[in-house]
Amino acid sequence: MKIEDVRKEWDERSTSYDAYFNTFGGKLDEYLRWKLIKESLPEDKTARILDAGGGTGRVALPLARMGYAVTLCDLSPGQLEVAEEKLRKHGLSEEVEIREADIAALPFPDEFFDLVLAVRGPISLSTDSSKAVVEISRVTKRGGRICVDVSSRYWAAILEYDKDPETALKLIRYELNHACGAHGFGRVFSPRELEEAFERNGIEVTGIYGDFAYHLPEEMRKATKWEERLYNQVTEILERLSRESSVTGMGNDLILVGEKC
Secondary structure, X not given: OOHHHHHHHHHHHOOOHHHHHHOHHHHHHHHHHHHHHHHHOOOOOOOEEEEEOOOXXXXXXXXXXXXXXXXXXXXXXXXXXXXXXHHHHOOOHHHEEEEEOOOOOOOOOOOOEEEEEEOOOHHHHXXXXXXXXXXXXXXXXXXXXEEEEEEEHHHHHHHHHOOOHHHHHXXXXXXXXXXXXXXXXXXXXXXXXXXXXXXXXOEEEEEEEEEOHHHXXXXXXXXXXXXXXXXXXXXXXXXXXXXXXXXXXXXXXEEEEEEEO
């Protein structure tokens, strides 16, 4: 997909994007990521944080509320307009720098950020995922941390298993690298591929976690009302599964946490 097509698609989705996070699936989607992000946050509130491919500011805004200096960048002007409006509404416009930028060509100096985040699929959805990995690693300071996620190869293969066994087999054989994942059509990774991609760029991988939110039935994920007890039970299941290395690759997304050597 051309970069203009990606930009247009996300511009069109900008006004409706946040509605998903009012659903049960949306809340679950954020749960594990925020747990891992919080574990990666610098103690120093003057540390620089990049929210790469951060869209409507669902990560940048809460971080700004915590007192961090955040730079939010995204390819889509429409997504950034939504983010800007939310920041104005909460009186946080001065706390977040907004830049229109491609995650595969970040306009920042080498080793500039203490923490780089790229969550909810921007690497997989990039027009060049390899360059996105290089760029994320490049702008991270030595000793700085990253927390990113990508679409899972094996989950994509399972989606194709009963519809198109030939495509599923190509994914399993590593003959095909792009498929429909949890965030749409894009680059899919196995845990090993993801780890090797960042290690080649000077990142010491400290953990890879599987997200299993999309394994729930669609009607359950789309629910807008639920009992707190159910939410607590499901999040505990998701967290335990995410840290079980024997099933990591079966998650719909893979979340990587690492530190630059």
